[in-house]
Amino acid sequence: MTVPALRIAVLVPCFNEEAAVATVVSDFRKALPTAEIFVYDNNSRDRTVEVARAAGAIVRSERRQGKGHVVRRMFADVDADVYVLVDGDATYDAPSAPRMIDVLVNDHLDMVVGFRVDQSVAAYRPGHRTGNWMLTSFLSSVFGQAFKDILSGYRVFSRRFVKSFPVLSDGFEIETELSVHALELALPVMEVETPYYARPEGSFSKLNTWRDGFRILSTILKLYRSEKPLRFFTLIGVFLMLVSIGLAIPVIITYLEEGLVPRLPTAVLSMGLMIVAVLSVASGLVLDTVTRGRREIKLLSYLSQPAIGRD
Secondary structure (H helix, E strand, C coil), X not given: CCCCCCCEEEEEEECCCCCCXXXXXXXXXXXXXXXXXXXXXXXXXXXXXXXXXXXCCEEEECCCCCHHHHHHHHHHHCCCCEEEEECCCCCECHHHHHHHHHHHHHCCCCEEEEEEEECCHHHCCCCHHHHXXXXXXXXXXXXXXXXXXXXXXXXXXXXXXXXXXXXXXXXXXXXXXHHHHHHHCCCCEEEEEXXXXXXXXXXXXXXXXXXXXXXXXXXXXXHHHHHCHHHHHHHHHHHHHHHHHHHHHHHHHHHHHHCCCCCHHHHHHHHHHHHHHHHHHHHHHHHHHHHHHHHHHHHHHHHCCCCCCCC
C-alpha cells in the first residue's frame, strides 16, 4: 500500500447472501489485511449474519429495506480515511482494491469506480448490459461528463466524499446518486477496470431489470430537476410555448380574415398554456438560485473535511 497508515473500511451491504458473504470477507481480508470489514445486513432471511460473523467481519444491521438506506447508515456510522464499498455477492474482484486505493490516494481523487469487465457470459443478466448503457448515456448527456459504468457496485471513496454526501435514495438507484453528486460538485473521480464475475452457486440477484431500471431513470430525472432546474423548467416552458403558438396561429388567422374568434375554447387554452410556460421559466430561475446556494453548502461541507493524509 502507498500509505500504510490510512484507516481503511470495507463496507459490504448484504441481503440473503449466505452463499457469497464468507468469500467476500475472506477475499478482502487477504487483499487489505489492515482494513476493517463491515457487513451490514438488510433483513436477510438466511444465515448471512452468522456466516459473515464467523468469517471475521464486523456485522451490523439496517432494518429499513433498500440499499440506499444501508449505504446511508454505513456512511453515518463508520469512521475511516478511505472507504471501499462493494456488493456482498462475490462478483467483484478483491485484489483490485489496493490498486483502486493507490489511484485514489496518489491522484488525490474523491471517488474511484470499478468499471466492470465481465469474465463470463453469466456475469450480466439479460438486458442489464443494455440497460446500463442506456442509463449511462442518458446521465452523460444530462450532466455533461461520461461515465462508462454508473451502476457499478464497487467504489472507493475519500472521507471527504462520504461525510459530505447526502444520501437521498433508498434503493439500488444509490449508484446513480453517487455519480451525480460527484459530477455536480466537479469532484475528481476516475474509473478503473476491474474483473466482474458470475455469482457463486446459491446466490441470486435482487435486481428487477424493468422495475429497478425505471427507478434509476426516475432518479436521474429527479436529480436533473433538482440540480439543473433552470434547464429543466425552461425545456418544459419552451414546449408549452410551442404548443400554445401552434394552437393560436389558426385562431389569429381566422380573426384577421373574418374579425371573429369562433374557437374561443382554443384561444383560452392557448393563452393558458402560454401563462403556464412563462411561470415554468420563472420557476426555473428562482429554483436555480436556490440550487446554487444548496450546492455551495454541500461544497463547504465537503471542504470542511480533511483531505486524505491530513488531520
